[in-house]
Amino acid sequence: LATLLFNFFFFPPIGKFTIADPQNWIALFSFLTTSLIASRLSAMAKRRALEAIERHRDLEHLYAFSRAMLLIDKAGPFPQQLLDRLAEIFELRAAVLFERNTGAFCRTGIPDIGFEDVEERLREAAVHGMSLSDPNRQPIIVAVRLGSEPIASLALQSGMMPESVLQGIANLVAIGLERARAQGLAEQIEAARQSEQLRTTLIDAMAHEFKTPLTLIKAATTSLLASPDEPNDSRQEQLAIADEEAEHLRKLIDDAVEMARLDTTSTSMFIHKFPMCRRLFASVSLRWRARSTIGSSKSGATSNHPILRLTDV
Incomplete structure (x- = not known):
């Protein structure tokens, strides 16, 4: 269209679509070539501008996606x-x-x-x-x-x-x-580490709790064995202490078994009642009676010390 208008208004005869001078043909084709090249370059520049806009938008989307990925919380599956x-x-x-x-x-x-x-x-x-x-x-x-x-x-x-x-x-x-x-x-x-720390703390606490009643029971039995001539009231007090601490020890063992059951499902426990206190008191009574008998035989007199009966415990 621009070439036709250029021919109509600028090439003689003006006002007509004919060209009288052959040199004007060269000018016309030069103008046509220039216009085609300019049109092609303009279209290419426009296309590249659109592509740049598309790439910029894609980069914005990728950046927004990366940012949203970092902000995902733990409310649902990632x-x-x-x-x-x-x-x-x-x-x-x-x-x-x-x-x-x-x-x-x-x-x-x-x-x-x-x-x-x-x-x-x-x-x-x-x-x-x-x-x-x-x-x-x-x-x-x-x-x-x-x-x-x-x-x-x-x-x-x-x-x-x-x-x-x-x-x-x-x-x-x-x-x-x-x-x-x-x-x-x-x-x-982190959960395993905290669980291990908790387990270690519990084991230390349980070890301390086990040592306390065992120490008291050991002290009571040692006192009974070391002093066979001790009055009956004192012996009963020592046995009561041993009985109380043995009961405390039994509760600690029950708690330890319960903790082991909660800690792992592969733990199998067979609970069987064992008369620990009665066996302990029987052993103390037998040892005390044997020592009293030995002392009586040495002195040539009959022992007047009462024998501890298991039914009294």
């Missing part, structure tokens, strides 16, 4: 929240995430036609590391790699997305999944 953020930021109609380690699928959105065999295709992509980004075929299958090892796969249903954006999404998803796995492992290690 893979599901990650997929929801991805679909929201990139305006995906539907998306499916498959984790190779757990074999779990996470879904979001309402898929269109083409998601019938997506689970099998995602498994193959996660095992072999294959990606399928054909714009004429939906959904787009992207393998998620951590280094050279595929750890997951994505199925995305959206418009045309550049390969660089798809790889950026896959890399961010891989980083997010690995970060969540590392955090879970760190929490397990």
